Amino acid sequence: MFEAKTYIDRRNLLRKSVKSGIIVLLGNNEAPRNYPNNGYHFRQDSTFLYYFGLNHSGLVGVLDVEADTDCIYGNDYTIDDIIWMGDQPAISELATSVGVKKSYPLSELSKTVLSAIRRGRKIHFLPPYRLHNTVQIAQLQGIHTARVHDYVSKELIKAVVAQREIKSAAEIAEIEKACDIGYKMHVAAMKMCRAGIYELEIAGAIEGIALQFGNGVSFHSIVTQNGQTLHNHYHGNKLTDGRLMLCDAGAETLMNYCSDFTRTMPVNGKFTDKQKDIYNIVLAANIKAQKEAKPGVTYQNVHLAVARVMAEGLQQLGLIKGNIDDAVANGVVGLFMPHGLGHQLGLDVHDMEDFGENYVGYDDITTRSAQFGLGSLRMGKVLREGHVVTSEPGCYFVPALIKKWEREKINSSFINFQKVENFLDFGGVRLEDDILITAAGCRKLGKHHVPITVEEVEETMM
């Protein structure tokens, strides 16, 4: 937890940026796994953490804009609970620890909200992503659960995004801690990677590292020799000599700040020439992104600059042809990199994605492209000092996608499908770093450099 003043300042600013009404921030509850008392590892809501810092289930924070007050709603443990659970802080103590002067039992919350509604005041809440909170909002507002999303406060979303997306020095220090855990995970993966080992053994080992030094992984690790399958959480393959293993994994600190790195390595420890060709295009793209990213530039344009580097590389290999500018403008690179260059990173690995991607990655100036590939870019808007984003170019050979484009003659004047088909069994390469936008440009986060060049990766694997 940060000191109380941090949370007080954040709440004061939020109350100033929302014009009127009461702001209801729901914390998360325990999530049952296979029976009521066997829950998943508790994860607090990130916005609740940002404004209240309390990592306990069953809490709700309320900010009253006009009255300029905050309070916490939650239920104290009973004396019987304490026999089984040891001493537990009272809700009032939790509240005090983050500078909140008032606290009430949870049963009081509906009265507070009802009385505000009766006086015609606006109730601001964020889009819920857990059914428990959807139901809670429906009950508080007196509406059907199916209508909850119509009542979400866009004003609140925008105010919270404006605050959370600019990271303070203390937050950056936390993200760097998460990066250092990520470093340990990726180096461990490189050292374990070899033909004959199961993907699961590596995935489990690196998830264990994330649990040893923080709050576990920030998302399901992708550890696969089928990197061309982008949404791949299958870990059942035995690694095969000649394949590339793609490892996309990150950690959360105990304060729930996240990291997110991807590295790709040859299963047998030595890249083939063909693998190096593709790998070095992606590496050049990764370097290009970090050269272009700076305040005032849109990340959409950084994505396009990266796409150009990839197009040039792919042209040199003979996989694409024709005018490079036209190829990029027509989205040819989307065949090889169907996803975007990156996303914001913070208390969530895709920061604030629960609000809707467009509120976080786009604004009135920069809107989302409809083009395949570029349209998947989560963060497109103008970069500002204090933004933390991922830079994660990749190059994949997705058989189903290649066949679709060939069949439907998509961008066929730019693509040498015959040559592309030599790569149908190639897999995929992605190289992802976490970068902070600084006054001058950007810098990679993390005390330690995660091996990334062909030479560094091969040496780490030796």
Next chain:
Amino acid sequence: MFEAKTYIDRRNLLRKSVKSGIIVLLGNNEAPRNYPNNGYHFRQDSTFLYYFGLNHSGLVGVLDVEADTDCIYGNDYTIDDIIWMGDQPAISELATSVGVKKSYPLSELSKTVLSAIRRGRKIHFLPPYRLHNTVQIAQLQGIHTARVHDYVSKELIKAVVAQREIKSAAEIAEIEKACDIGYKMHVAAMKMCRAGIYELEIAGAIEGIALQFGNGVSFHSIVTQNGQTLHNHYHGNKLTDGRLMLCDAGAETLMNYCSDFTRTMPVNGKFTDKQKDIYNIVLAANIKAQKEAKPGVTYQNVHLAVARVMAEGLQQLGLIKGNIDDAVANGVVGLFMPHGLGHQLGLDVHDMEDFGENYVGYDDITTRSAQFGLGSLRMGKVLREGHVVTSEPGCYFVPALIKKWEREKINSSFINFQKVENFLDFGGVRLEDDILITAAGCRKLGKHHVPITVEEVEETMM
């Protein structure tokens, strides 16, 4: 997955034991963590796994008793999904793989249920423990979510318990695999345990082992130098010379069968005489349980036999006094062991606890005691060949509980509170094994013996 015949036979038996109507078994859905697309690691519902074996989210299985048919409801992936996720089996293929001949899109389910209701047929479902399934049942039945638990089928619960509680040879083999992962975890914990290391480092490392060789832990690991706090998932202490570390942890196999072991060890690797005194009482209790557990005996009586061994030991140390039989009958041992001797174990670490403990651990012959301590026993009924239960005696010194009993003069004629107070900083000891009830008696599960005697533990820690 087992072969299709296993699931066909199980469903045939279930249809025979439920007299009439349709049986609706809901699988689990993805559970969002901090935003919609960042879910917890998927865990299928155990009963769904037992009858249908499919480890995929969003499925519902229906057994029609009179028509003697089964079917699966679920939605196929689209071609767009397949570009991102790789080839995915169709629902019809999944169904066929477990011997189910018919499958339909999920939208057909409500029609099936509605038409059954209209014809006056009984709809059997189990108590839901995830809100998503509660809502789904409410919608299918046309009732309010608050009333869902009134509609639960006790007949179905009893039929499922009767099947699931007797483990087949193939299931026992799976539980033994889980035990072997548990063995690796506990030996690793013993080897890592030393003054100065954080509890979290050990907890993370052993959870990593569970993820490397199976589906992760079967419940939140307890790794603590405050073993006296029974519900303890705090891992923030640095281990201190002189304390005992209690480690209660188990694994799930990839088929979701569970293990559950507890070991207790001196942080510095050598038990003191005082620690040995208490430790050996618990070890004697653990051995006694395995001597007494056999078909035809209630586990409640095994608990009481264990309590007697503990009472004798505690009397020798001068902590309790008076007639031993009376002490046990009055529940004196509950001060030192407030929990029960064990629970059933299978596809859940507390097997079928989602149905309600009394349906699983008690029956018309054996009812739950109201006494503190014995009343916490989850499994009390007559043991039968094929039951798998934990045997987990423990001895704790819980300051809040000791003070309560002393203040309220509970069993004060049996307890030497002055001597007990010498143990207020002792912590707690628990020793837990997983045992199979055999024709002749019982046996410990797991190929490897998890070190348990003072000598074995000290040697492993060297």
